[in-house]
Amino acid sequence: MKIFYWGPYISKVATVKAIIESAKSLKKYSKKKINLSLINVFGEWNDFKDEKINIINLNNKKFQIKKEIVGFIKSRFYFLLIWFVSFFPLLSLLKKEKPSFLIIHLITSLPLFLLLFFSFETKFVLRISGYPKLTLMRKILWKLVSKKIFKVTCPTLGTYNRLKSENIFYDKLIFIPDPILNINDFKIKKNEDIEIEKNFSKKNSILSIGRLTQQKNFGFLIKSFKAMLGKYPNLNLFIIGEGEKKNELIKLINFLDLGDKVFLIGYKNNVYKYLIECKCFILSSLWEDPGFVLVEAGISNATVLSSDCDYGPNEILENGKNGFLYKSNSQKDFLENFDKINNCSSKELYKKKVSLKKKIKVYTQFHHYKLLSEILRS
Secondary structure, three states, X not given: OEEEEEOOOOOOOHHXXXXXXXXXXXXXXXXXXXXXXXXXXXXXXXXXXXOOOEEEEOOOOOOOOOOOOOOHHHHHHHHHHHHHHHHHHHHHHHHHHOOOEEEEOOXXXXXXXXXXXXXXXXXXXXXXXXXXXXXXXXXHHHHHHOOOOOEEEEOOHHHHHHHHHOOOOOOOEEEOOOOOEOHHHHHHHHOOOOOOOOOOOOOOEEEEEOOOOHHHOHHHHHHHHHHHOOOOOOOEEEEEEOOOOHHHHHHHHHHOOOOOOEEEOEOOOOOHHHHHHOOEEEEOOOOEOOOHHHHHHHHOOOOEEEEOOOEHHXXXXXXXXXXXXXXXXXXXXXXXXXXXXXXOOHHHHHHHHHHHHHXXXXXXXXXXXXXXXXXXOO
């Protein structure tokens, strides 16, 4: 069986990890011989090394994007560039190689457009990655292509139900959680000997992780943290991540005179060491689907406080059973829930952590493989 993954990316969003772990799950657990390949559009997979997974270079080596692209206008320009440069090469590749399946992540409009106007022996599987904005153009494309697409997989039940209610891909939808958890990787990284910031401690350090973008809502978090300091003056806030909002957040930190309390510490290859050692982990996002870092926080035994944004946090935290949820963008509710954490008994916190660990079992490689392999046998 020949399976191709399509997932061109211009910045390292969480979906990139999902693509890699999904492909690895097929190679690791499948008893059938699978010829598995990642389509390398503009050099985004150049650094990926796995002897069991092939890399197919779609375009001429002269077409290379050598750095991460940030910002709305720049990203849209490069999306269009990738779209037009890759149109005929992708069409030719699918016609020539005839893979059994093409699993589509990121910049999905190109393969869907090809499916709409051409016939293929390949079965197309669309993976909804992240919270889908149902723009008019997207709804039209999805409805037009819905009869020809083989299956559509959703990362959360919220997205599954939303698309079902919109009557988009109605009989093609399947709920498959992302393969976020690689247990072996976690075991290695939690024991890795790395230095973390000297003033980072379990007693006083609050942690947040994510790209510095509008979605992650770090401006709200920093302002709310400022309000917390009146009651909890010994706390520090650490934010792991890079992104286009960095300079804006630095200005906000300086304006609020928080230079010695809030720390933007950049991208970290090993976030588990920080999650294990923090007082609590906070997710302040405006939307998540599902919210990879919540799963990583759960396996790390961290206390979690999250916004109740659509869709992932509610599902993963089960409306507060597995952590603490505050009303999105409500500073009052945020502060009240942080008080609950501080007033909560050790026994109650332990119960929430255990419950969260049970919940996140569905995000393992093996669970993902079991559900995806059912599609591939169809």
